[in-house]
Amino acid sequence: MIVAAAQSTSEPGSVEANARRMAAQVREAAGRGARVTVFAELALTGYELELLTQDPSLLVTPGDPRLEPVRAACRGTATAAVVNCAAPTTDGGGRPAIASFVFGPEGELLTRYDKQHLYESESGVFAPGRGDGRFELDGVRFALATCFDSHFPEIAERAAADKCRVYLASSLYWKGNGERERAAVYPVRAKDHGLYVVLANHVGQAGPYDGCGLSGVWGPDGTALAEAAPDAAGLALADVPTP
Secondary structure (H helix, E strand, O other), rough: EEEEEEEEEOOOOOHHHHHHHHHHHHHHHHOOOEEEOOOOOOOOOOOHHHHHHHOOOHHHOOOOHHHHHHHHHHHHHEEEEEEEEEEOOOOOOOOOOEEEEEOOOOEEEEEEEOOOOOHHHHHHOOOOOOOEEEEOOOOOOEEEHHHHHHHHHHHHHHHHOOOOEEEEEOOEEEOOOHHHHHHHHHHHHHHHHOOOEEEEEEEEEOOEEEOOOOOOEEEEOOOOEEOOOOOOOOOEEOOEEEE
């Protein structure tokens, strides 16, 4: 099974434009054999915390018509996509979550995961998630994480204990910290827990940050299997053996 990490520059606050771009990348990844494509943290709006606090229309649900281009791309290619966004919660005290919606090969919602470990200013905007994210495709079990989650080894430890083979991380790392964090976190999670680890990152402006790209895939021994460019939109693809 080929997995893909997609990176690009989001258009600030434009759910429609970003959904169209995601749909195009789903089709591109599928054309190169990918069965699942994962996108960066808050890729649907950009990492625009101020905009998200000011404009509740930027929050989405899985059935939001603005997400139809992505659902249609999944249906048209019979593949899955992990879309990270801001979404309402029912128990967050009025605050939304940083959520990953996983759309399956028929455009259906396979699962939702809400980021558990919020980073610095995120904690004043979002509510933390309470449970782990899992889904299965072609007999392969996947775990979900969002950026700072991956700095907590227990997230990957639980994924391995739950017989997950692939760990998908929607993230934002920026120039000046990205290379260091990637080396210190993602190959280590892969090697320590015997997982294939997939990192989807922003490239270019993402709120106050300049995303460093370098989306990648690591094998269970910590070896880098694929890496996207540091300065351009693109895909990192790698093959994951099926059971």
